Every structure is written in structure tokens, then in C-alpha cells.
Amino acid sequence: MSKTLVMNFLNEAGKKVGVRVNNVKEDITEAEVKAAMDVIVDKNIFTSTGGDLKSKDSAELTDKNSTELSVK
Template sequence: MSKALVMNFLNEGGQKVAVRVNNVKENSTEAEVGAAMDVIINKNIFSSTGGDLKYKDSAEIVDKTSTELTVK
């Protein structure tokens, strides 16, 4: 099972933009995620088709479990 952090932002055009970080550490806190989102916005790290990321919208940690199937 792997965990991914999905951080959702609003850009200049008011559109939602998701940034996904795979293999996030197990004990990530809301404060750490909020601080990381602030850095992304303040340093203008990512761009989007609707303009710069301007506001934090939401964040979630997603657990992903896979089961391999033999189909040969």
C-alpha cells in the first residue's frame, strides 16, 4: 500500500488545480502540508493553464492498494 498527498489549489482563473506527491511519509501533519502549500504558492513553483496558483483549497492523503491479477 502506498500513500499519496493530493494538494488542491485555486489558480488566478478560479480553477481547481491538483498537485500530487506520491509516497508521502506516514505521519504527515496538517500543519506540514499547509506550510508546504504556502511555499508552493509563495515561490510560484507550479504554473497552470489558468494562471498562477493563488489559494489553498484542500488536501488529502490517499491510500492506494493494488492487487496483481494473472491473466495469461
């Protein structure tokens, strides 16, 4: 099972911008996600078509299960 972290920010234009991180560690904490999002905003790491990311909006962690099917 792989986990994907989606961190949503608001940019200068007030639009939501998502940053996805695949294969995050199993025991990631809310505090670690908040800290990472703070660093992204504070260090101005990413930009978007609507300008720089200005604030945190939301975050979610999703689990992905896949099952290979034999079709040959």
C-alpha cells in the same frame, strides 16, 4: 500500501488545480501539508493554464492497496 497527497489550489482564473505527490511518508501531518502548500503559493513554484496558483483550496491523503493476481 502507498499514500498519495493531492493538494488543490485556486489559480488566477479561479479554477481548481491539483498537485499530486506519490509515495508520501506514512506519518505526514496536516501542519506539514499546510506548510508545503504555503511554500508552493508564496514561491510561485507552479503555474497552470489559468495562471499562477494564488491560494490553497483543499488537500487529501489517499491510501492505495494493490494485490497482484496470478493470471498466467
